[in-house]
Amino acid sequence: MKLGIRLFNQQEKMHLEITCKQLVKKCQSYVEIAPLFEAEAVVVSPKDPGFENYLDAYRQGKVAKPLVYSETNNNYPYFLQKPVTLEILRQTLDNLPNRSLTRDTQYTKGVLNKVKKLPMAGFRQGLFLNESQVLAYDGKSLCFRINQDYLDGCEIKASILKAVEQAVVIPLSDEQIKKIQVSPNFKKVAVDKFLWRLAFLQEQPAMVATDKAFQLSRWPNFAKLGYSNEHLRITASLIKTPVTIKELHQQYRIPVDVIRRFISACDAIGLLKDNVQVQENAKRSKKIVEPIVQKIFDRFFGKKAY
Amino acid sequence: MQETIKIVFTGSVGAGKTQAIQILSDIEVVSTDVEASDEVRELKEQTTVAMDYGEVQLDDSTLLALYGTPGQKRFSYMWDILAKGALGIVIMIDARRPSPLRDLQMYLDNFRKYIDESCLLVAVTHSDQVPDFNSKPLQDLLQKENLPYPIFNIDARNHKQVLLLIESMIAILQAA
Numbered sequence: 001m002k003l004g005i006r007l008f009n010q011q012e013k014m015h016l017e018i019t020c021k022q023l024v025k026k027c028q029s030y031v032e033i034a035p036l037f038e039a040e041a042v043v044v045s046p047k048d049p050g051f052e053n054y055l056d057a058y059r060q061g062k063v064a065k066p067l068v069y070s071e072t073n074n075n076y077p078y079f080l081q082k083p084v085t086l087e088i089l090r091q092t093l094d095n096l097p098n099r100s101l102t103r104d105t106q107y108t109k110g111v112l113n114k115v116k117k118l119p120m121a122g123f124r125q126g127l128f129l130n131e132s133q134v135l136a137y138d139g140k141s142l143c144f145r146i147n148q149d150y151l152d153g154c155e156i157k158a159s160i161l162k163a164v165e166q167a168v169v170i171p172l173s174d175e176q177i178k179k180i181q182v183s184p185n186f187k188k189v190a191v192d193k194f195l196w197r198l199a200f201l202q203e204q205p206a207m208v209a210t211d212k213a214f215q216l217s218r219w220p221n222f223a224k225l226g227y228s229n230e231h232l233r234i235t236a237s238l239i240k241t242p243v244t245i246k247e248l249h250q251q252y253r254i255p256v257d258v259i260r261r262f263i264s265a266c267d268a269i270g271l272l273k274d275n276v277q278v279q280e281n282a283k284r285s286k287k288i289v290e291p292i293v294q295k296i297f298d299r300f301f302g303k304k305a306y
Numbered sequence: 307m308q309e310t311i312k313i314v315f316t317g318s319v320g321a322g323k324t325q326a327i328q329i330l331s332d333i334e335v336v337s338t339d340v341e342a343s344d345e346v347r348e349l350k351e352q353t354t355v356a357m358d359y360g361e362v363q364l365d366d367s368t369l370l371a372l373y374g375t376p377g378q379k380r381f382s383y384m385w386d387i388l389a390k391g392a393l394g395i396v397i398m399i400d401a402r403r404p405s406p407l408r409d410l411q412m413y414l415d416n417f418r419k420y421i422d423e424s425c426l427l428v429a430v431t432h433s434d435q436v437p438d439f440n441s442k443p444l445q446d447l448l449q450k451e452n453l454p455y456p457i458f459n460i461d462a463r464n465h466k467q468v469l470l471l472i473e474s475m476i477a478i479l480q481a482a
Contacts, residue, residue, distance in 0.1 A: 217449075218445050218448070218449065218454070218456075218457075219454075219455070219456035219457065219474075221441070221456075221457065221458055221459060222456070222458060222470060222474070223458040223459050223460045223467050223470055224458075224459055227470070229473060229477075232473055232474050232476075232477035233477045233480065233481070235456075235477070236474075236477040236478045236480065236481035237481045239454045240454060240481065290479065290480075292309075292311055292364075292368065292393070293476050293479045293480055295364040295365060295368055296364060296370060296472065296476055297473075297476050298364075299362060299364045299365075299370070300330075300362075300469060300472055300473070301469075301473065
């Protein structure tokens with residue numbers, strides 16, 4: 001049984017993943033967590049944006065069966081009681097019909113203008129045109145154009161594949177593609193800029209734990225991607241040593257939401273180092289802002305950095 | 307008594323050092339340009355042989371001096387003089403040059419001791435004129451040299467993009 005999880009509440013998602021792993025351990029690969037396009041059933045929450053779209057897509061046979069994760073069952077086709085326990089998960093999966101959607105049936109035709117608003121990460125209406133760049137269209141739908149040669153030589157290949165993996169892919173006809181390309185709203189966006197922007201456009205940032213440490217492998221190219229002063233300060237800190245969101249918030253008084261979005265954006269373009277931990281002997285002390293640096297800031301940017 | 311601090315702009319010939327200083331400076335940049343007589347002439351008519359100088363009055367008691375070094379290595383005797391005691395070093399690399407990577411390596415080698423005492427920013431210019439330009443080798447070089455500093459593709463004539471260098475330098479110094 002391949003189970004996809006499309007929950008935006010990261011705590012809920014983590015809890016469900018742990019419960020699945022416990023089930024695997026006790027039932028010997030009874031269930032495995034799979035990418036959405038491979039999943040036979042996908043756990044979704046009525047509270048998440050895009051939920052209704054997903055149900056619509058399911059009714060049209062485009063996506064795997066939705067396993068609605070909720071406290072109450074409002075006549076959902078498939079339902080998973082929240083909060084989930086090992087026993088609830090086992091019983092629910094036991095009772096699911098055996099018929100599985102194949103990968104092919106998830107890639108049936110659809111129309112692009114079904115999307116009513118900018119899709120959330122993890123549920124993107126997309127389009128493959130086999131070209132070299134990602135394109136944004138109309139502010140409502142997202143069109144991917146990915147050339148395999150480009151992808152193979154691309155530094156952020158893993159990030160792109162991850163985004164594509166989570167997308168609901170709707171192939172368009174040649175006529176539809178031509179129509180899009182002559183649209184006045186049609187514009188090209190470099191792939192990293194696209195992923196970067198997408199991370200900031202999410203209605204809610206990824207709910208990563210505030211006590212988890214992050215470190216950047218290198219500076220984002222802010223001249224290309226766009227930035228705020230907060231992003232520069234976060235980067236200058238994260239580039240040196242692993243830092244938690246909580247520490248950044250306390251140190252710079254930057255809102256947690258802003259830090260989370262920035263970290264999501266860096267993750268999207270492959271700038272986060274893996275498995276970093278705060279080094280106990282590298283505790284940061286409250287910095288004494290050099291008056292001279294502050295003077296330069298005030299002179300050029302006309303406001304206090306702190 | 308007035309305190310003077312300085313930021314040094316170095317890098318390849320034609321990368322836009324003089325232009326960047328001009329954007330930031332309160333005064334008209336004082337240049338020691340002469341007519342180019344070597345291969346530089348293909349890039350521009352005049353080149354800096356000693357230094358460019360601009361300044362920003364931060365307040366009554368503090369002056370920020372902006373120095374631009376000559377690009378050619380044969381004028382490298384000026385590099386040490388100018389870089390000593392700098393608050394930050396900006397290396398500007400012209401993407402149109404035959405080997406921007408080799409250029410960056412050369413400037414890192416020559417300015418390393420000053421970078422270790424301050425901070426570094428790398429600005430790549432004219433990359434829009436090189437369709438296949440890839441800054442990854444430059445980033446890899448900084449990582450190899452254990453220099454966790456930014457590389458930005460900028461236009462030295464663009465006020466906002468030049469200010470990005472200063473704003474990033476401030477962020478780096480504040481996090482130090």
